[in-house]
Amino acid sequence: MRLAALIIVMSVGSQLLGEGIVPSGNIRSRCRQRFAGHYMSLYDQAHGGQKKYQDLQRKMKQIKQEVHRLQQKLLVISEQIYSRPLDADLQMQRDSVTYAMLRFEQAQRQMKHTSQLIRKNIREAHRQIAMLNLKMQGIFILTKILEDHGGWGYKIVYAKKCGVYDGTCPLSAQDAQKLLGLHSVDFELPRACRLYAHYLQEDTKYFYGRTYR
Numbered sequence: 001m002r003l004a005a006l007i008i009v010m011s012v013g014s015q016l017l018g019e020g021i022v023p024s025g026n027i028r029s030r031c032r033q034r035f036a037g038h039y040m041s042l043y044d045q046a047h048g049g050q051k052k053y054q055d056l057q058r059k060m061k062q063i064k065q066e067v068h069r070l071q072q073k074l075l076v077i078s079e080q081i082y083s084r085p086l087d088a089d090l091q092m093q094r095d096s097v098t099y100a101m102l103r104f105e106q107a108q109r110q111m112k113h114t115s116q117l118i119r120k121n122i123r124e125a126h127r128q129i130a131m132l133n134l135k136m137q138g139i140f141i142l143t144k145i146l147e148d149h150g151g152w153g154y155k156i157v158y159a160k161k162c163g164v165y166d167g168t169c170p171l172s173a174q175d176a177q178k179l180l181g182l183h184s185v186d187f188e189l190p191r192a193c194r195l196y197a198h199y200l201q202e203d204t205k206y207f208y209g210r211t212y213r
Contacts, residue, residue, distance in 0.1 A: 028196055033192075036155070049125065052118055059111065077090055128186050141156070179196065
C-alpha cells in the first residue's frame with residue numbers, strides 16, 4: 001500500500017510540475033542551501049569580525065606607541081630649537097616629525113571609528129544568530145563536520161530526514177508555519193523556502209495523506 005501511495009503522490013506531483021502549478025527543481029534542497037548561506041555569512045561576520053577587531057586593536061596599539069615616540073622626539077627638537085632658533089635643519093626636522101605625528105593621529109581616529117563599527121556588526125550578527133537558532137528549532141539543526149579541512153566546520157541540515165524524492169517530504173502545517181516564520185526584517189526568507197512551505201504540505205490538494213520522511 002505504501003508503494004502504491006508513493007506512486008500516486010509522485011504521479012500527481014509530476015503532473016502538477018508539468019502544468020507549472022508547482023515549481024520544478026529540488027526546492028527543499030535549495031531552501032536549505034539558501035538558509036545555510038545566510039547563516040554562514042552571519043557566522044563569518046561574527047567570528048571573522050572578531051579577528052579583524054583584534055588585528056585592528058594590535059595596529060592601534062603600535063600606532064599609539066609610535067605617536068608617543070614622535071611626541072618625545074618633537075619635545076627634544078623643540079628644546080634644541082629654543083637654544084638655536086635659526087637652525088634651519090632643526091626646523092625641518094620639527095616640521096617632518098610634526099607631519100608624521102599628525103598622520104598617525106589621523107590613522108588612530110579612523111581605526112577607532114572602524115573598530116566601533118566592527119564591534120557593532122559583531123553584536124548584530126550574534127543577535128541575529130541567536131534569533132535564528134531559536135526560530136529554526138524543529139526545521140533546521142546545526143551539526144559539526146567531523147572531518148573539517150579548514151572550512152566553516154559546521155553544516156545546516158533539516159531536523160527531519162526524508163527520502164530520495166521531494167514528494168516524500170511534505171511539511172506539516174506547523175512546520176510550514178515555522179519555516180515561514182524565519183522571515184524577518186533582518187532576513188528575507190528565500191523564494192525556495194516560501195515555495196517549499198506553500199506547495200509541499202501534508203494533507204493538501206497537491207500531496208495528500210501522511211507520507212514518510
